[in-house]
Amino acid sequence: MQRISLTNIAHQHIKEILKPSDVAIDATLGNGHDAVFLMHLVGPSGAVFGFDIQEAAIAATQANSAGITGLTLIHASHALMAEKIPVQHHGHIKAIMFNLGYLPGGDKSIITQTDTTLCALNTAIALLATDGILTVMAYPGHAGGDLETEQIQLWCEQLKPTHFSYQLLHSTLSSAIAPRLFIVRKTH
């Protein structure tokens, strides 16, 4: 049986929502794979804004997105999303992806931090369009990632059910340290 990764599942859910001309955010660019995926869905008439605090991630994304127009790379923390995203897009962002942890192949000591992640998540749901989708890949298997994952679950649980729905998916290798995927939909 073919195993489908949680990242693929996040992509499948986003594919149902994100359409040509839409606007999306990749909150953690890393090597740019998610940003390129989002750009393919929104097409040249859409836009994707991507954030990363590491120059190495910005450079890797630039290299992996060569020839793609409409992708804006922002070398800053996703905690600054509200001020970095042009105001005309606020409330109209159709999809926002977070893929937490460290840059694959990069400096493993530079990881997302619980405080800034939660701050960015609060901004993200305010920027999201009604019917928009937010996905968060979290990794409890590394130091700090366990607390971050726990706090994200608590954050999801306190979202108003009148305005949001949320799903938590575990990897098929279900264990305390296996990755988790949180999928939040803004319903009103």
Ligand SMILES: C[S@@+](CC[C@H](N)C(=O)[O-])C[C@H]1O[C@@H](n2cnc3c(N)ncnc32)[C@H](O)[C@@H]1O
């Ligand atoms: C797991 S990687 C992302 C993978 C990426 N989405 C891809 O498709 O390749 C996590 C990234 O989050 C970045 N990061 C850590 N803290 C951040 C912050 N406060 N704001 C934005 N990015 C951050 C790291 O530098 C790292 O590149």
